[in-house]
Amino acid sequence: MKADDEIARLDNFALALSKDANLxxxxxxxxxxxLPPGDFLRRIYGYLDYLVNRRGVDPNLIKVVEGGNKEKMSAELWLAPKGAPPPHPISKMEVRPTSPLKFDEITFGIGCESEMSVYLENVNDGLRFFARALRGNPQSQGLIIIYPKWREHLSRAANIARHTKNLLIRNYNIEANRLVAKVGKRRRDCAKSELWxxxxxxxxxxxxxxxxWQ
Incomplete structure (x- = not known):
């Protein structure tokens, strides 16, 4: 779905909530x-962020329900009377990898942001979901790989990788010995962060x- 179509549907959803305090x-x-799980989470929580921070919806009136995988990613907007049970997804999201799992990937840099996206696209936005996945899988490590742009100094990418690791340690209480930060090969377009x-x-x-991976 195009970004302007998503925004139009979210605007109508916000309007419906504003008209009835019992919804x-x-x-x-x-x-x-x-799709990496983190990509999916940044998308649906981006909808929540848009409704709360741009459309002024009371955050106590709206919740995200994380479903499992379908053939294609989708989101349903539900209205329910106050006190009614929340909708039940046909499956629930689970992150229980038995082999290395690319949890998220985010491109960044000047000119790399989407013009009209309501998704959460900042690297920091993805770290809270990544940290949650690591806490849910205590017998796992977190791997951070920064791929710099073609002419970018590798030392800058190394600094970003270390900074990302430190954010996970300081802000999300992930143990340092569970985190590895690396620099990948250069890319011809935007720089990219991968979280595994x-x-x-x-x-x-x-x-x-x-x-x-081999």
Whole structure:
């Protein structure tokens, strides 16, 4: 769905909530197998952020319900009377990897932001969901890979990787010995951050030349 269509539907949803104080709103989101879980979470919580911070909806009147995967990512906007049970998704989101899982990837840099997106696109936005996944998988490590732009100094990418690791330690209480920060190969377009959940039982290793697990 195009961003302007999403915004129009969210605006109508906000209007409906504002007209009846006895209504509660729910955003029921479903991910997609090919999409990293963090990407999905930043999308549906971006809807919540838009409704609360741009449309002025009381955050106590609206909640996100995290569903599992469907053939394509989708979101349902539900209205329910106050006191009614929330809608039940047909499946629930679970992050329980048995092999290295790319939890999220975010491009960043000047000119790399979407013009009309309501998704959460800042690297810091993704860290809270990544930290939650690490806490939910205590027998795993978190791998941070920063891919710099083509002519960008590798030292800058290394600083970003270290800073990201420190944010997870300081702001989300993730143990330092569970986090690894690396710099990947240069990219021709925007810089990119990848966040991986790697089970400690996995024997796969990341090839730094190809950025593939083997």
């Amino acid at each position: 509660r709103g729910y955003i029921v989101g479903y991910g997609e197998q090919r 959940v790697v089970p400690t039982s996995s024997t796969m290793k990341l090839n730094p030349l190809t950025s593939r």
